[in-house]
Amino acid sequence: MRDFSANHETLSINTATVRKQWPLNRIIDECARRDIRAISPWRDQVTAVGIDRIARQLRETGIRLSGFCRGGFFPAADAAGLRAALEDNRKAIDEARQLDSPCLVLVVGSLPGALNGAPAYVDISRARAEVRDGIAATLEYAREIGMPLAIEPLHPMQAADRACINTLEQALDLCDELDPERTGMLGVAADLYHVWWDPKLEAQLMRAGADRLLAYHVCDWLTPTRDLLNDRGMMGDGVIELKKCRHWAEAAGYSGFAEVEIFSDYWWTKPGEEVLDTCIARHKTVV
Ligand code: ZN
Secondary structure, eight states, X not given: OOOOSXXXXXXXXXXXXXXXXXXXXXXXXXXXXXXXXXEEOBHHHHHHHOHHHHHHHHHHHTOEESOEEEEEOOOOSSHHHHHHHHHHHHHHHHHHHHTTOSOEEEEOBOSTTGGGTOOSOOOHHHHHHHHHHHHHHHHHHHHHHTOOEEEOOOOGGGTTTTBSOOSHHHHHHHHHHHOTTOOSSEEEEEEHHXXXXXXXXXXXXXXXXXXXXXXXXXXXXOSSOXXXXXXXXXXXXXXXXXXHHHHHHHHTTOXXXXXXXXXXXXXXXXOHHHHHHHHHHHHHHTO
């Protein structure tokens, strides 16, 4: 297993972690100041500043992407909605390309409208079929552009509204179906917040291997968890066996960044400087 204690060259910051504190251009500057080598930005943060400006700033600072958030949300109530989702995913692929991302992360969606408390239907099998078809169609364009797609399984507590793919096994089954030749264009993003509890975690990481393990996200699981979305913990403050999980991922061949992704009403109230400095310290000691 790689030694993270000496420096933080393997650290990436998912920019949602400090999205309440700073706009993306400031986040990039603060990361550059701390010699953080990679980020994973969100589309809305990029759009707010302007993608040309962000692309230039990344080139100037030498900061790379560990991923781009996000595509997905394929299911829809009708044919027009399904088409609109595919169109939006093609746009996301283009943006990922412009920012030279190694992959586009997919949060696949589930019951359409459920995020707003008004699901258009309640058939999760239908949602899964629409996700499968959506990824298959998007993969064709992704291959043309050369932008790998990383399916991120979400914790089952988000199965109704954000993602009907909830385990690595389920995501990898889809990879096997849609990309049986293992071309490297379809894989998974293993976010420990979502998959740490899975009794099959080690086996599925091994199954993924280097060619399908496209991203690795870390934070911690707090007890008790007070909010389904925005109560993620700083690494070391919860119950996830971070080093054991990283050992498994690296044994499976993963050699990329450990991307810190913390949605937290607590950490969003802290000065951004303190959040980034804490991420660096914990990356070296507990990740
Ligand atoms: Zn994630």
